[in-house]
Amino acid sequence: MATVEVKNLVKSYGSMEAVKGISFTIDKGEIFGLIGPNGAGKTTALRVISTLLQVTSGTVTIMGHDVQKQPGEVRRLISYLPEDAGAYKTLTGRAYLQFIANFFTTKNVKDMVTRGIEIADLEDRIDDKVDTYSKGMKRRLLVGRALMTEPQVTILDEPTSGLDVVNAQEIRALIKKTAREGTTILLSSHNMLEVEYLCDRIALIDKGVIVEEGKPSVLMKKYDARNIEEVFTKVVT
Numbered sequence: 001m002a003t004v005e006v007k008n009l010v011k012s013y014g015s016m017e018a019v020k021g022i023s024f025t026i027d028k029g030e031i032f033g034l035i036g037p038n039g040a041g042k043t044t045a046l047r048v049i050s051t052l053l054q055v056t057s058g059t060v061t062i063m064g065h066d067v068q069k070q071p072g073e074v075r076r077l078i079s080y081l082p083e084d085a086g087a088y089k090t091l092t093g094r095a096y097l098q099f100i101a102n103f104f105t106t107k108n109v110k111d112m113v114t115r116g117i118e119i120a121d122l123e124d125r126i127d128d129k130v131d132t133y134s135k136g137m138k139r140r141l142l143v144g145r146a147l148m149t150e151p152q153v154t155i156l157d158e159p160t161s162g163l164d165v166v167n168a169q170e171i172r173a174l175i176k177k178t179a180r181e182g183t184t185i186l187l188s189s190h191n192m193l194e195v196e197y198l199c200d201r202i203a204l205i206d207k208g209v210i211v212e213e214g215k216p217s218v219l220m221k222k223y224d225a226r227n228i229e230e231v232f233t234k235v236v237t
């Protein structure tokens with residue numbers, strides 16, 4: 001059984017179909033990348049898979065649990081990297097991680113928060129309020145939040161967006177390590193170098209439809225391309 005199974009997933013906002021019947025599977029420990037132009041439907045798909053949006057039609061299962069019928073079970077297995085810290089920006093970084101950790105566990109809150117603080121690596125700024133953080137610092141905190149719960153499946157929407165080169169490299173290394181340890185990862189990215197470096201398989205999504213899917217090396221060969229950016233341009237134009 002695949003860890004993540006998406007079958008004919010459709011998601012509409014009113015009469016607008018943002019995701020038009022996509023299907024893919026991800027095996028345990030794989031890093032799967034969803035890439036595509038602005039407005040292609042990546043965030044929508046990731047939010048449906050994360051139980052944050054209702055499915056319009058089709059099915060999504062995480063380790064056999066249906067996101068629509070068993071959202072509680074699914075939420076215990078996954079973590080989602082949100083775009084920002086939402087309503088909790090007035091908390092300090094540490095308090096934010098504590099707040100989230102309390103949702104997940106009653107026993108290991110301290111260990112979980114320690115892990116989150118280590119991953120976020122914000123040094124003494126962890127005790128400053130989140131709304132005083134730079135974009136990159138907020139991103140690091142959210143990556144800490146997503147990985148501290150040691151989820152079976154991590155869903156990362158543009159994990160390194162807004163990070164400088166060194167911070168982005170660190171986060172990529174962390175994502176690779178997390179996958180090697182057995183976590184299944186689904187991510188979206190506009191950074192083709194990142195996708196090439198990180199992903200075992202990718203799906204190219206355009207206007208709500210998967211137009212190509214496969215291993216980066218196989219796709220480069222198929223499109224006679226030197227890198228994924230070239231594949232992307234050849235497929236999505």
Ligand code: ATP
Nearest residue numbers: 013016017018036037038039040041042043044045
């Ligand atoms: P980007 O790369 O720019 O982040 P994306 O691939 O993540 O884009 P989505 O954010 O999923 O794309 O958007 C897909 C389509 O759905 C777009 O046309 C967008 O305008 C539309 N859309 C997204 N959220 C909503 C919403 N809440 N209500 C109505 N339409 C929406």
